[in-house]
Structures are given as C-alpha cells and as structure tokens.
Amino acid sequence: MRSLNLLALCCFSPLLFAADVPGSQDLPILPRMTDAQIVDYRPAAELERVYPLGSIRKISGQLRFDGQVSARGNATSVTYELPPEHSATQAFTDAREALQKQGAQLLFWCQARDCGESSLWANEVFGNAKLYGSDNEQAYLLLRLAAPKDNTLVALYSITRGNRKAYLHVEQFDAAGPLGDLLPTSATLLRELKSTGELDFPKLTDVPDEAWLRLISRGLNLDTTQRISLSGPKAEAWRQALIEQGVRAARMETGSVEGSGLHIELLR
Known part of the structure; x- marks a missing residue:
C-alpha cells in the first residue's frame, strides 16, 4: 500500500503537469x-x-x-x-x-x-x-x-x-526588406575566437577587404597575448595587411586549413 501511495504522489507531481503557455x-x-x-x-x-x-x-x-x-x-x-x-x-x-x-x-x-x-x-x-x-x-x-x-x-x-x-x-x-551589409563588432570577433577557437570568413576570398581588415585587427589587438594561424588562398596577404594594421608579426603564422575564404585559428 505504501508503494502505491508513493506512486500516486509521483504521478500527480506538479512537475509532471508543467505545460507550455x-x-x-x-x-x-x-x-x-x-x-x-x-x-x-x-x-x-x-x-x-x-x-x-x-x-x-x-x-x-x-x-x-x-x-x-x-x-x-x-x-x-x-x-x-x-x-x-x-x-x-x-x-x-x-x-x-x-x-x-x-x-x-x-x-x-x-x-x-x-x-x-x-x-x-x-x-x-x-x-x-x-x-x-x-x-x-x-x-x-x-x-x-x-x-x-x-x-x-x-x-x-x-x-x-x-x-x-x-x-x-x-x-x-x-x-520586411533587405538588411544590407551588417558587420560584427571587433569585441564579438575576439569573444568568438576565444570561445570556439576559430573564425571563418567564407566570403573573404580575395585580397584584404578594408572594412573587415579594420575589424579583425582591432579584435586581435584587444588581447595581444593570443597567437593565431591564418589559412586560405590569400592568407599571406591578410597576414601582411594585419601587420600593417599593428598586429605583431610574432603572433601570426600561416596555416593549412582548406577552404575558399579566410580562416583564423587560435593557437593554444
């Protein structure tokens, strides 16, 4: 009888009746x-x-x-x-x-x-x-x-x-209409890099884009202790451009991750 009572209490527990609005x-x-x-x-x-x-x-x-x-x-x-x-x-x-x-x-x-x-x-x-x-x-x-x-x-x-x-x-x-170009903040890029270990930019397939270059360089310079590798068809061009934007050369190296665009990986 006691086990039946316990079963009844469990079955009528309010948690089991929790429902969406x-x-x-x-x-x-x-x-x-x-x-x-x-x-x-x-x-x-x-x-x-x-x-x-x-x-x-x-x-x-x-x-x-x-x-x-x-x-x-x-x-x-x-x-x-x-x-x-x-x-x-x-x-x-x-x-x-x-x-x-x-x-x-x-x-x-x-x-x-x-x-x-x-x-x-x-x-x-x-x-x-x-x-x-x-x-x-x-x-x-x-x-x-x-x-x-x-x-x-x-x-x-x-x-x-x-x-x-x-x-x-x-x-x-x-x-209701096109949102146009929307860029992330530099701090968001750094937070994403630290949290996921990588950043992917599949659309950045050509020479460094000025707007993205500023964003990425600012993000990297928010924490100068981080080292990264850059991969992609224009990886070396991006590395040189980031150096010109004030990112220390010693913090960057070219990587071998395959892809059509720029890929940045955090070196642990």
Missing part, C-alpha cells in the same frame, strides 16, 4: 532544450525593431548603446524556463552552436556586466520582466541567418534570476 510553439530554427518549458510566447507581429550592438545604459531617461540594427518586420519570441539541471550558460551555448551550424553570422555577443544592466534588457529591449536577473548572470547574442534567409535576425538572451531559476529567450525577426 497555451498557443505557444518552438521556433523552427532552434530545437527545444530537454525538459525546457515555454513560459512566454509572442506570435509574429509586425513592428519596428531595434537590436543593440553594444552595452546598454540609460542616460537622462534615454536608452543608449554604441551601435544598433534597426528595421521593420515581423518578430516572434519564445521564452523558456530551464529545468534545474540545465544552466542558462549551457542553454545559451547550445543555442548559439546550433545556429552557427546553420551558417548564422554573429553580429554582437556580450556576457555578464559587459552587456550593461539586466533590467534594461528585460524591460526596455525585450519587454519581459521574467528576464530580469543578476547582471553577472546574463548573456546576449544577435545573429544573422545565412542566405537565403539573410534578412532574418535571431536574438538570444539568457539569464539566471535571484531565485536561481534560469531562462533562455529566443527572438526571430524577419525583416
């Missing part, structure tokens, strides 16, 4: 994390959207950041509450890697206090109070999907609240 669904671009629950869902709605490309702060009542992507289009968002055994950091990493495997390009990536105040991300950027937590326990990422979906942006925001509940917010924005 009515009418919600996952975004097709990103698989559901195991045992995650949708706690906020906002179906596609046409609006003017602004995504920060820098740390956010509020000055004289106005939201400020160094750069932005702004466009009109349709935005759809899903907020997941993660099970206790899944950290916000791991869910964020899994989502980033899944999108990068689809060829998505990172535009801006920040973590912890480098992002600014969590309250501003939660209330001003995403309009979702569930996302307010510790400034040290947050991460934000803006990506652009690969062609032919290159007019679609995906924003990821993860947070751990004071009660230790962890959340991952995913927002897909389908722009």
Whole structure:
C-alpha cells in the first residue's frame, strides 16, 4: 500500500503537469532544450525593431548603446524556463552552436556586466520582466541567418534570476526588406575566437577587404597575448595587411586549413 501511495504522489507531481503557455510553439530554427518549458510566447507581429550592438545604459531617461540594427518586420519570441539541471550558460551555448551550424553570422555577443544592466534588457529591449536577473548572470547574442534567409535576425538572451531559476529567450525577426551589409563588432570577433577557437570568413576570398581588415585587427589587438594561424588562398596577404594594421608579426603564422575564404585559428 505504501508503494502505491508513493506512486500516486509521483504521478500527480506538479512537475509532471508543467505545460507550455497555451498557443505557444518552438521556433523552427532552434530545437527545444530537454525538459525546457515555454513560459512566454509572442506570435509574429509586425513592428519596428531595434537590436543593440553594444552595452546598454540609460542616460537622462534615454536608452543608449554604441551601435544598433534597426528595421521593420515581423518578430516572434519564445521564452523558456530551464529545468534545474540545465544552466542558462549551457542553454545559451547550445543555442548559439546550433545556429552557427546553420551558417548564422554573429553580429554582437556580450556576457555578464559587459552587456550593461539586466533590467534594461528585460524591460526596455525585450519587454519581459521574467528576464530580469543578476547582471553577472546574463548573456546576449544577435545573429544573422545565412542566405537565403539573410534578412532574418535571431536574438538570444539568457539569464539566471535571484531565485536561481534560469531562462533562455529566443527572438526571430524577419525583416520586411533587405538588411544590407551588417558587420560584427571587433569585441564579438575576439569573444568568438576565444570561445570556439576559430573564425571563418567564407566570403573573404580575395585580397584584404578594408572594412573587415579594420575589424579583425582591432579584435586581435584587444588581447595581444593570443597567437593565431591564418589559412586560405590569400592568407599571406591578410597576414601582411594585419601587420600593417599593428598586429605583431610574432603572433601570426600561416596555416593549412582548406577552404575558399579566410580562416583564423587560435593557437593554444
């Protein structure tokens, strides 16, 4: 009888009845994390959207950041509450890697206090109070999907609240018109290099492009302790151009990774 009572308690555990908010669904671009629950869902709605490309702060009542992507289009968002055994950091990493495997390009990536105040991300950027937590326990990422979906942006925001509940917010924005050229920040390139160990630029097949050269050189010079190898058909031209931009020659060597464009690998 005792075992039956225990079985009954288990079967009627509130955790087993945890359900997504009515009418919600996952975004097709990103698989559901195991045992995650949708706690906020906002179906596609046409609006003017602004995504920060820098740390956010509020000055004289106005939201400020160094750069932005702004466009009109349709935005759809899903907020997941993660099970206790899944950290916000791991869910964020899994989502980033899944999108990068689809060829998505990172535009801006920040973590912890480098992002600014969590309250501003939660209330001003995403309009979702569930996302307010510790400034040290947050991460934000803006990506652009690969062609032919290159007019679609995906924003990821993860947070751990004071009660230790962890959340991952995913927002897909389908722009109504072409987004044009969008370049990542130098700090984002460095963060990606340190986190993944490599940077791929399949479109950089020719002589060094001035805009990309400035971005890459600035990113590398944000941490002068890192050594890299450069591969690709114009690898030596890129190495010489980076030296002219102030990157020390001793930090770079040419590699042998095959590919049509520039490939940068972190030397451990």
